[in-house]
Amino acid sequence: MKAVAMIVLLASAALAGCGAKHEEAPHRAPSAPVLVSAPGQIDPMRRGVPIDADATPPAMARVENFDRIRPVNYEMQPPTIPHSIDNYQLTRNTNRCMLCHTRSNAQTFLAPPVSPAHYATRDGTILEEISPRRYFCVQCHVVQTDAQPLIANRYEGLNTTIPEGGVR
Amino acid sequence: MIGRRLRTMTGRMRGWIAPFWTTLWRPSLHFSLGFLTLGGFIAGIVFWGGFNTAMEATNTEAFCTSCHEMKSNVFAELKTTIHYNNRSGVRAICSDCHVPHDWTDKIARKMQASKEVWGKIFGSIDTREKFLDKRLELAKHEWARLKANDSLECRNCHQYDSMDLTRQAPRAAQIHQLYLGTGEKTCIDCHKGIAHQLPDMRGIPQG
Numbered sequence: 589m590k591a592v593a594m595i596v597l598l599a600s601a602a603l604a605g606c607g608a609k610h611e612e613a614p615h616r617a618p619s620a621p622v623l624v625s626a627p628g629q630i631d632p633m634r635r636g637v638p639i640d641a642d643a644t645p646p647a648m649a650r651v652e653n654f655d656r657i658r659p660v661n662y663e664m665q666p667p668t669i670p671h672s673i674d675n676y677q678l679t680r681n682t683n684r685c686m687l688c689h690t691r692s693n694a695q696t697f698l699a700p701p702v703s704p705a706h707y708a709t710r711d712g713t714i715l716e717e718i719s720p721r722r723y724f725c726v727q728c729h730v731v732q733t734d735a736q737p738l739i740a741n742r743y744e745g746l747n748t749t750i751p752e753g754g755v756r
Numbered sequence: 757m758i759g760r761r762l763r764t765m766t767g768r769m770r771g772w773i774a775p776f777w778t779t780l781w782r783p784s785l786h787f788s789l790g791f792l793t794l795g796g797f798i799a800g801i802v803f804w805g806g807f808n809t810a811m812e813a814t815n816t817e818a819f820c821t822s823c824h825e826m827k828s829n830v831f832a833e834l835k836t837t838i839h840y841n842n843r844s845g846v847r848a849i850c851s852d853c854h855v856p857h858d859w860t861d862k863i864a865r866k867m868q869a870s871k872e873v874w875g876k877i878f879g880s881i882d883t884r885e886k887f888l889d890k891r892l893e894l895a896k897h898e899w900a901r902l903k904a905n906d907s908l909e910c911r912n913c914h915q916y917d918s919m920d921l922t923r924q925a926p927r928a929a930q931i932h933q934l935y936l937g938t939g940e941k942t943c944i945d946c947h948k949g950i951a952h953q954l955p956d957m958r959g960i961p962q963g
Contacts, residue, residue, distance in 0.1 A: 655927040671927060675837055677949055682957040687946070693962075697931060 616644045649735035657700070658732070661745040666728035667700075673731055678724060685725045686718060811866065815851040823876055826850070829887045833952045840951075853909045853951065854898070861905075892955035899944055907943035914943070 637643035651672040658668050676684040686702075687693060694701035706722040707715050784792060813819060821827040831850070834840050839848040856862050874880075881887040902909065916936050921929040935941040948954065948962065 653925050655925055671925060675950070677954055679953070680956075682949065682954040682962070684949070684954075684962070687962045698927070 616646075649733035651731045651733050659745075661743075663746065669726075669729050669731045671731075673726070678726060683718070683723060683725070689725075690718070811862070814866070815855055817849040817851075820850040825876065825881050825887065829881075829884065830952050837951050848913070848951075852912070856905070856908060857912055888955075892960075895948075895952075895955050899948065902944040903942060910943040910947070 634643060651674070652670065653672045655671050658670055660667060673685075678685060688697035688699035689702050691701045691707075693699075702718065702722070704714075706718055709715060709719050710721060787795075821831045834850075839853075841847075855865050881890055916932070919932065921933065924932065931946075935945075936943070
């Protein structure tokens with residue numbers, strides 16, 4: 589009986605030792621863009637943290653809320669939203685963006701009205717209110733945060749994509 | 757005919773009330789004046805304190821959310837908003853926005869709210885579907901109330917004079933100056949649906 593108890597005790601002690609060996613400091617994911625050199629090793633979501641390790645995520649990004657219209661980065665780009673939209677209801681019941689950005693209220697709230705194209709159905713009929721196919725604003729228009737890009741890149745926007753003296 | 761019946765009714769009423777009336781106006785036989793005045797005074801304090809304590813109890817978050825109509829509809833929605841959870845940890849509970857702080861206004865609102873007790877007993881909105889069907893009507897009542905009292909419950913905490921416009925987003929500062937500062941509009945005109953989801957707003961002016 590005593591021998592059995594000893595064996596169990598020793599075994600549990602050995603197992604406890606095994607567990608302790610694997611403890612490591614948690615990985616901290618870099619917040620700056622990850623430079624990926626080798627092809628096929630792109631891992632933007634884990635930012636280079638091994639798959640078997642827990643990562644401490646970088647601080648949450650803040651939404652930019654400065655209300656100045658940003659230049660577009662490429663042609664036909666839907667303009668980005670220059671203010672925070674926390675808790676603005678955009679549901680089947682209501683579209684709070686259109687409180688200010690509808691044509692009739694834009695002047696009142698000093699907001700840019702949505703373009704006339706947004707009032708047209710796909711058949712070309714002009715509606716009084718925003719067309720259902722354009723109803724969910726954030727499908728195309730999004731807020732911008734101060735987050736770092738996941739992968740470093742050299743894209744510089746609209747102007748640099750056209751060569752000097754080139755035709756658009 | 758009607759006149760005679762009324763006369764006999766008032767006569768019968770007078771027969772009932774008369775003994776009480778005479779007792780009320782005759783000097784007390786058994787109790788001293790001191791007992792009656794002091795007793796009356798203390799009883800008054802107890803009654804008044806009890807009344808107000810009971811009324812305060814109906815103003816707590818626990819009381820409001822003790823019925824599932826509130827708990828699983830409007831309270832559940834409030835939880836996602838800034839009036840429930842925010843960086844500074846100040847919370848506005850139901851009564852902060854829906855019950856006036858002044859005593860007379862509060863009593864008036866509480867009397868109105870007795871209709872809600874009726875609704876609870878007869879199950880007017882005891883399912884989510886019934887609640888959603890009625891939501892526009894309920895919301896309209898609150899909008900009208902806040903519009904009529906110039907958003908009093910908002911202004912109990914948010915006063916225009918105390919707003920540091922330089923710390924607001926430029927857009928917010930501009931619009932507040934233009935419409936709130938001039939008194940042209942009141943809070944609820946623009947800030948509908950800040951604490952709960954909105955009803956179907958088709959055909960309802962939002963600004």
